[in-house]
Amino acid sequence: GIQVEQSPPDLILQEGANSTLRCNFSDSVNNLQWFHQNPWGQLINLFYIPSGTKQNGRLSATTVATERYSLLYISSSQTTDSGVYFCAVEWVGDMRFGAGTRLTVKP
Amino acid sequence: NAGVTQTPKFQVLKTGQSMTLQCAQDMNHNSMYWYRQDPGMGLRLIYYSASEGTTDKGEVPNGYNVSRLNKREFSLRLESAAPSQTSVYFCASSESLPGVAGRYNEQFFGPGTRLTVL
Numbered sequence: 551g552i553q554v555e556q557s558p559p560d561l562i563l564q565e566g567a568n569s570t571l572r573c574n575f576s577d578s579v580n581n582l583q584w585f586h587q588n589p590w591g592q593l594i595n596l597f598y599i600p601s602g603t604k605q606n607g608r609l610s611a612t613t614v615a616t617e618r619y620s621l622l623y624i625s626s627s628q629t630t631d632s633g634v635y636f637c638a639v640e641w642v643g644d645m646r647f648g649a650g651t652r653l654t655v656k657p
Numbered sequence: 658n659a660g661v662t663q664t665p666k667f668q669v670l671k672t673g674q675s676m677t678l679q680c681a682q683d684m685n686h687n688s689m690y691w692y693r694q695d696p697g698m699g700l701r702l703i704y705y706s707a708s709e710g711t712t713d714k715g716e717v718p719n720g721y722n723v724s725r726l727n728k729r730e731f732s733l734r735l736e737s738a739a740p741s742q743t744s745v746y747f748c749a750s751s752e753s754l755p756g757v758a759g760r761y762n763e764q765f766f767g768p769g770t771r772l773t774v775l
Contacts, residue, residue, distance in 0.1 A: 554699075583763070593700075593747060593766040636699050644716050645690070647699025 552577045552641045556648035563627050563655050571622040571651045573637035580640040582613050584622050587650070588633040596622070596635075627655045659683055661767035663748050669773045670738045678733040678770050680748030688751045689731035690715075690764065691723060693744040700747060706731055738774045746770045 553576040563569055573582070581600035587593050597604050597611040599620065604611050608627075613620040624631055634650040661682045670676055682689065687708050692700040692715075702715030706725040720742060722734045731750075735742060749764040 581762075591745065591769055593749075595763050595765065598763040638699070643713070645692075645700075645702045645705075646716070647701070649697070649699055 552579070552639065552646055554637065554639055554646050554648040556635075556637060556651050558651060559649070560652045561654070563653065565627060565629060565655055565657050567627050567655075568623070568625045569627060569653070571624070571635050571653075573620045573622070573648055575618050575620075575639050575641075577618075577641060579615070582615075582620050582640075583638050584611055584620070585636045585638065586631075586633050587636065593636075624653075627653075629655045629657055631655050661748055661750055661765055663746075663767035663770050665770060666768065667771050669775065670735075671775050672739060674738050674774075675734065675736050676738065677735075678746055678748075678772075679730070680732065680767060681730045682748075682750040682765070683729065684750060684752075684765065685728070686750035686752050686765075687728070688762070689725065690749040690751075691721075691731065691733045692747045692749065693717065693742075694747060694769075695744050703733065703746075738772075740774045742772065743774045744772060746772060 555574045557572045584596040599611045599613045601615045608625045610623045632655050634652050636650045638647040664679045689706045691703040694700045701717045704723040706712045724732045747769050748767040751762040751764045
Protein backbone atom coordinates (compact mmCIF):
# COMPACT_ATOMS: atom_id res chain seq x y z
CA GLY A 551 0.00 0.00 0.00
CA ILE A 552 0.90 3.65 -0.05
CA GLN A 553 3.22 5.07 2.59
CA VAL A 554 2.42 8.51 4.01
CA GLU A 555 5.27 9.81 6.12
CA GLN A 556 5.24 13.02 8.13
CA SER A 557 8.21 14.80 9.61
CA PRO A 558 9.18 15.76 12.15
CA PRO A 559 7.11 13.57 14.49
CA ASP A 560 7.40 16.13 17.27
CA LEU A 561 8.16 19.83 17.23
CA ILE A 562 8.48 22.31 20.10
CA LEU A 563 8.51 26.03 19.33
CA GLN A 564 8.53 29.30 21.17
CA GLU A 565 5.60 31.56 20.41
CA GLY A 566 6.39 33.71 17.38
CA ALA A 567 8.64 31.17 15.66
CA ASN A 568 8.07 29.80 12.16
CA SER A 569 7.96 26.13 11.20
CA THR A 570 7.68 23.80 8.22
CA LEU A 571 5.97 20.41 8.38
CA ARG A 572 6.54 17.87 5.64
CA CYS A 573 4.42 15.08 4.18
CA ASN A 574 5.93 12.54 1.77
CA PHE A 575 3.86 9.92 -0.04
CA SER A 576 5.05 6.94 -2.01
CA ASP A 577 2.55 6.78 -4.89
CA SER A 578 0.42 9.02 -7.11
CA VAL A 579 -2.60 10.44 -5.34
CA ASN A 580 -5.79 12.22 -6.39
CA ASN A 581 -5.72 14.82 -3.67
CA LEU A 582 -4.10 15.80 -0.41
CA GLN A 583 -5.51 17.47 2.68
CA TRP A 584 -3.98 18.93 5.84
CA PHE A 585 -5.82 18.72 9.16
CA HIS A 586 -5.25 20.10 12.63
CA GLN A 587 -6.35 18.12 15.68
CA ASN A 588 -6.45 20.37 18.73
CA PRO A 589 -5.59 19.16 22.25
CA TRP A 590 -9.30 18.42 22.86
CA GLY A 591 -9.45 16.09 19.88
CA GLN A 592 -11.39 18.25 17.43
CA LEU A 593 -10.32 17.87 13.79
CA ILE A 594 -10.29 20.87 11.49
CA ASN A 595 -9.59 20.83 7.78
CA LEU A 596 -6.83 23.33 7.00
CA PHE A 597 -6.23 22.86 3.29
CA TYR A 598 -7.55 20.82 0.42
CA ILE A 599 -4.49 21.01 -1.84
CA PRO A 600 -3.92 18.38 -4.56
CA SER A 601 -1.32 20.65 -6.14
CA GLY A 602 0.04 24.17 -6.01
CA THR A 603 0.11 26.64 -3.13
CA LYS A 604 -2.62 28.01 -0.88
CA GLN A 605 -2.52 30.48 1.96
CA ASN A 606 -4.89 31.11 4.84
CA GLY A 607 -3.69 33.74 7.27
CA ARG A 608 -0.51 32.58 8.98
CA LEU A 609 -0.73 29.15 7.40
CA SER A 610 0.19 28.16 3.89
CA ALA A 611 0.64 24.85 2.10
CA THR A 612 2.39 23.69 -1.02
CA THR A 613 1.95 20.36 -2.78
CA VAL A 614 4.31 19.16 -5.49
CA ALA A 615 2.42 16.12 -6.72
CA THR A 616 5.03 15.12 -9.30
CA GLU A 617 7.65 14.85 -6.53
CA ARG A 618 5.19 13.34 -4.03
CA TYR A 619 5.43 15.74 -1.15
CA SER A 620 3.56 18.53 0.55
CA LEU A 621 4.69 21.21 2.98
CA LEU A 622 2.71 23.07 5.62
CA TYR A 623 4.15 26.40 6.76
CA ILE A 624 3.17 28.01 10.05
CA SER A 625 4.40 31.54 10.59
CA SER A 626 4.43 33.54 13.82
CA SER A 627 3.20 30.53 15.77
CA GLN A 628 0.74 30.96 18.63
CA THR A 629 -0.07 28.70 21.57
CA THR A 630 -3.41 27.94 19.91
CA ASP A 631 -1.50 26.29 17.05
CA SER A 632 -0.57 23.43 19.40
CA GLY A 633 -1.92 20.01 18.55
CA VAL A 634 -1.31 17.36 15.92
CA TYR A 635 -1.11 18.12 12.22
CA PHE A 636 -2.09 15.34 9.82
CA CYS A 637 -1.76 15.07 6.10
CA ALA A 638 -4.07 12.68 4.28
CA VAL A 639 -4.06 11.52 0.69
CA GLU A 640 -6.69 9.99 -1.52
CA TRP A 641 -5.29 6.79 -2.98
CA VAL A 642 -7.22 4.19 -5.03
CA GLY A 643 -10.54 5.34 -3.63
CA ASP A 644 -9.41 5.36 -0.03
CA MET A 645 -8.23 8.10 2.32
CA ARG A 646 -4.86 7.42 3.97
CA PHE A 647 -3.48 9.49 6.85
CA GLY A 648 0.05 10.02 8.02
CA ALA A 649 0.93 9.48 11.67
CA GLY A 650 1.01 13.24 12.29
CA THR A 651 3.37 15.91 13.60
CA ARG A 652 2.76 16.88 17.22
CA LEU A 653 3.39 20.62 17.62
CA THR A 654 3.79 22.29 21.00
CA VAL A 655 4.01 26.08 21.05
CA LYS A 656 5.30 27.49 24.33
CA PRO A 657 4.44 31.01 25.52
CA ASN B 658 -25.69 25.36 12.14
CA ALA B 659 -24.56 22.44 14.28
CA GLY B 660 -22.29 20.99 11.57
CA VAL B 661 -21.57 17.31 12.22
CA THR B 662 -22.93 15.82 15.44
CA GLN B 663 -22.19 12.42 16.95
CA THR B 664 -23.78 10.43 19.73
CA PRO B 665 -22.81 9.17 22.19
CA LYS B 666 -19.62 10.99 23.23
CA PHE B 667 -18.40 8.10 25.39
CA GLN B 668 -19.34 4.43 25.58
CA VAL B 669 -18.06 1.39 27.43
CA LEU B 670 -19.05 -2.05 26.14
CA LYS B 671 -18.31 -5.61 27.14
CA THR B 672 -16.92 -8.02 24.57
CA GLY B 673 -19.73 -9.37 22.42
CA GLN B 674 -22.17 -6.52 23.02
CA SER B 675 -23.56 -4.54 20.11
CA MET B 676 -24.13 -0.85 19.65
CA THR B 677 -24.79 1.80 17.03
CA LEU B 678 -22.95 5.09 16.73
CA GLN B 679 -25.04 7.88 15.32
CA CYS B 680 -23.91 10.71 13.06
CA ALA B 681 -25.88 13.57 11.53
CA GLN B 682 -24.92 16.60 9.46
CA ASP B 683 -26.92 19.70 8.60
CA MET B 684 -24.75 21.06 5.78
CA ASN B 685 -26.64 19.25 3.00
CA HIS B 686 -23.53 17.28 2.09
CA ASN B 687 -23.80 14.22 -0.12
CA SER B 688 -20.74 12.37 1.17
CA MET B 689 -20.27 10.99 4.67
CA TYR B 690 -17.49 8.97 6.28
CA TRP B 691 -16.66 6.93 9.35
CA TYR B 692 -13.08 6.80 10.65
CA ARG B 693 -11.36 5.31 13.66
CA GLN B 694 -8.33 6.79 15.40
CA ASP B 695 -6.10 4.64 17.58
CA PRO B 696 -3.62 6.17 20.05
CA GLY B 697 -0.67 7.90 18.37
CA MET B 698 -1.98 7.25 14.89
CA GLY B 699 -3.76 8.99 12.10
CA LEU B 700 -7.32 8.20 11.13
CA ARG B 701 -8.27 5.09 9.20
CA LEU B 702 -11.33 4.99 6.97
CA ILE B 703 -13.94 2.38 7.92
CA TYR B 704 -16.75 3.15 5.47
CA TYR B 705 -17.70 5.85 3.03
CA SER B 706 -21.08 6.87 1.60
CA ALA B 707 -21.28 8.96 -1.55
CA SER B 708 -25.03 9.44 -1.32
CA GLU B 709 -28.17 8.11 0.33
CA GLY B 710 -28.40 4.37 -0.18
CA THR B 711 -24.79 3.82 -1.21
CA THR B 712 -21.85 2.70 0.90
CA ASP B 713 -18.29 1.56 0.19
CA LYS B 714 -15.69 -0.14 2.33
CA GLY B 715 -12.63 1.73 3.42
CA GLU B 716 -9.31 0.50 4.75
CA VAL B 717 -10.64 -1.26 7.89
CA PRO B 718 -14.30 -2.35 7.43
CA ASN B 719 -14.19 -5.74 9.19
CA GLY B 720 -16.41 -5.94 12.25
CA TYR B 721 -18.55 -2.96 11.26
CA ASN B 722 -21.74 -2.27 9.33
CA VAL B 723 -23.14 1.06 8.22
CA SER B 724 -26.47 2.52 7.20
CA ARG B 725 -27.02 5.71 5.25
CA LEU B 726 -30.54 6.32 6.53
CA ASN B 727 -31.08 9.52 4.58
CA LYS B 728 -28.98 12.42 3.36
CA ARG B 729 -28.40 13.72 6.90
CA GLU B 730 -27.65 10.55 8.85
CA PHE B 731 -24.97 7.86 8.66
CA SER B 732 -24.77 5.25 11.41
CA LEU B 733 -22.03 2.79 12.31
CA ARG B 734 -22.90 -0.51 13.98
CA LEU B 735 -20.72 -2.92 15.90
CA GLU B 736 -22.58 -6.24 15.96
CA SER B 737 -20.24 -8.04 18.38
CA ALA B 738 -17.74 -5.69 19.94
CA ALA B 739 -14.12 -6.80 20.46
CA PRO B 740 -11.33 -5.17 22.51
CA SER B 741 -9.52 -4.41 19.23
CA GLN B 742 -12.37 -2.01 18.42
CA THR B 743 -11.46 0.23 21.35
CA SER B 744 -10.82 3.53 19.63
CA VAL B 745 -12.08 7.03 18.99
CA TYR B 746 -14.59 7.11 16.15
CA PHE B 747 -15.04 10.17 13.95
CA CYS B 748 -17.78 10.89 11.47
CA ALA B 749 -17.20 13.41 8.68
CA SER B 750 -19.06 14.87 5.72
CA SER B 751 -18.18 16.73 2.55
CA GLU B 752 -19.71 18.17 -0.57
CA SER B 753 -19.47 16.25 -3.79
CA LEU B 754 -18.14 18.63 -6.38
CA PRO B 755 -18.98 17.63 -9.96
CA GLY B 756 -15.98 17.56 -12.23
CA VAL B 757 -13.49 17.72 -9.38
CA ALA B 758 -10.94 14.94 -9.49
CA GLY B 759 -10.77 13.01 -6.32
CA ARG B 760 -13.39 11.28 -4.26
CA TYR B 761 -12.76 13.06 -0.97
CA ASN B 762 -13.32 16.76 -0.88
CA GLU B 763 -12.87 19.09 2.07
CA GLN B 764 -14.16 17.17 5.06
CA PHE B 765 -15.90 18.47 8.18
CA PHE B 766 -15.58 16.32 11.29
CA GLY B 767 -17.78 15.58 14.26
CA PRO B 768 -16.42 15.71 17.84
CA GLY B 769 -15.82 11.96 18.04
CA THR B 770 -17.05 9.04 20.13
CA ARG B 771 -14.61 7.45 22.57
CA LEU B 772 -15.39 3.71 22.72
CA THR B 773 -13.87 1.26 25.15
CA VAL B 774 -14.50 -2.47 24.80
CA LEU B 775 -13.63 -4.52 27.87
